[in-house]
Amino acid sequence: MPANLPPDYYQLEREFRAEKEPREKLRLARELLALMPKHKGTDKLQADLKSKISKLKKTIEGGEKRHGARVATAHDHIPPEGAGQIVLIGPPNSGKSSLVDNLTNAKPLVADYPYTTREPLAAMMTFETIQLQLIDTPPISEELYEPYMSNLIRSANLIVLVCDLANPAMSGNLSVVLRKLEEKRIILKPEFEAQPDDPRFSVKKTILAAHKAYDDESGTKRADLSKIFPNYRIYPTSILDEDSLAALKQGMFEALNIIRVYTKQIGKEVELVDPVIIPVGGTVEEAATAIHKDFAQKLKFAKVWGHHTFDGQRVQRDYRLYDGDIVEFHI
Ligand SMILES: Nc1nc2c(ncn2[C@@H]2O[C@H](COP(=O)(O)OP(=O)(O)OP(=O)(O)O)[C@@H](O)[C@H]2O)c(=O)[nH]1
Numbered sequence: 019m020p021a022n023l024p025p026d027y028y029q030l031e032r033e034f035r036a037e038k039e040p041r042e043k044l045r046l047a048r049e050l051l052a053l054m055p056k057h058k059g060t061d062k063l064q065a066d067l068k069s070k071i072s073k074l075k076k077t078i079e080g081g082e083k084r085h086g087a088r089v090a091t092a093h094d095h096i097p098p099e100g101a102g103q104i105v106l107i108g109p110p111n112s113g114k115s116s117l118v119d120n121l122t123n124a125k126p127l128v129a130d131y132p133y134t135t136r137e138p139l140a141a142m143m144t145f146e147t148i149q150l151q152l153i154d155t156p157p158i159s160e161e162l163y164e165p166y167m168s169n170l171i172r173s174a175n176l177i178v179l180v181c182d183l184a185n186p187a188m189s190g191n192l193s194v195v196l197r198k199l200e201e202k203r204i205i206l207k208p209e210f211e212a213q214p215d216d217p218r219f220s221v222k223k224t225i226l227a228a229h230k231a232y233d234d235e236s237g238t239k240r241a242d243l244s245k246i247f248p249n250y251r252i253y254p255t256s257i258l259d260e261d262s263l264a265a266l267k268q269g270m271f272e273a274l275n276i277i278r279v280y281t282k283q284i285g286k287e288v289e290l291v292d293p294v295i296i297p298v299g300g301t302v303e304e305a306a307t308a309i310h311k312d313f314a315q316k317l318k319f320a321k322v323w324g325h326h327t328f329d330g331q332r333v334q335r336d337y338r339l340y341d342g343d344i345v346e347f348h349i
Pocket residue numbers: 108109110111112113114115116117127128129130131132133134135136155156157184229230231233255256257258
C-alpha cells in the first residue's frame with residue numbers, strides 16, 4: 019500500500035536527516051510522527067521512526083547521566099532544558115547547593131562555610147513524568163553580587179529564594195538580597211506579572227524555601243519570613259525531611275503555571291510519558307500546536323480522558339485542558 023505522505027513531510031524529513039544535535043533531532047522526529055498519516059501503508063515508516071525516537075532518547079539520557087550536572091560556560095545564559103528553568107538564589111550558606119544536591123543527580127559542593135559555590139551549575143530534577151532544570155548559584159551578599167546573576171534571573175521561568183532559618187541574621191541577609199536585586203532593577207513578586215513598561219525593570223515570580231526548618235523550633239523565623247514576604251508561597255524545607263523536599267518540588271511545578279497533557283494514538287493504550295507542556299488554561303488547539311502547527315490546522319476534533327470529562331468525551335479545539343488530561347487528536 020502506498021504511504022501517501024503529505025508534501026510537508028518530505029521537507030521536514032530533510033531537516034531531520036540534516037540535523038546533528040540529538041535534542042533537536044528528537045523534536046523533529048516527533049513532529050514527523052505526528053504528521054504521518056496513520057494507516058497500513060505507513061506501518062513500517064512509523065515503526066522505523068519510533069525506533070529512531072527511542073534511540074535518540076537513549077543517547078540524550080546517556081549524555082545526561084554521564085555529566086549529571088553541567089557547570090555553565092557562558093554564565094549569564096544557560097540554555098533551558100526540560101519543562102521549566104528554575105534558579106535558586108539566596109544569601110551565603112543558606113542551603114542552595116544542598117537543595118540541588120538532594121533534588122537532582124548533581125553533586126554540587128556543599129560546605130559549612132559561606133561562598134562555597136563559585137559558579138552556576140545546572141542539573142535536571144525529575145517531577146513525576148517531566149524534568150525541570152534547577153540552577154544552583156553563588157550567594158548574594160553585601161560583598162558579592164556576580165554580574166551574570168542578573169541575566170540568569172531575568173531569563174528564568176521561576177526563582178526559588180532559599181532562606182536560612184538557622185541563621186540569626188536571616189532577615190538582614192534577605193534584605194541585602196532584595197536591595198542588591200533592586201539595584202539591578204529586578205523585583206521579586208509572588209505571582210507572574212506583566213513586565214513593567216520601563217524595559218530596564220523586570221519582575222520575577224518567586225517562591226520561598228524556608229530552609230533548615232528544624233532549626234527554627236519556636237517558629238519565629240518562619241513568622242518573620244511571612245512578614246517580609248506577604249502573599250508569597252513559603253515551603254518549610256530540610257534536607258533531613260524527604261516529604262518537605264517533595265512538597266517543594268510540587269510547589270515549583272505548580273508555580274510554573276503549566277499543565278501536562280498526554281497524547282494517545284487512536285485505538286492504542288495511552289503511555290503516560292513525555293507529556294506536551296502548555297500553560298494553565300491551555301486548550302486542545304494549544305496542545306496540538308505544541309506538537310506541530312500543521313497538526314493544529316488539520317485538527318477536526320479530539321477525544322479527552324481526564325478529571326473534568328467523561329472518558330473519551332468528544333471535544334472541539336477550544337476545549338480547556340487540565341493537568342494530566344489524555345488527548346486523542348483526530349485530523
Ligand atoms: N541543619 C541543616 N543544615 C543544612 C540543611 N541544608 C544544608 N545545611 C547545611 O548548611 C550549610 C550550607 O549548605 P550549602 O548547601 O553549601 O549552602 P549554600 O547556600 O549553597 O552556600 P554558598 O554556596 O556558600 O552560598 C552546610 O553545612 C549544610 O550541611 C538543612 O536542611 N538543615
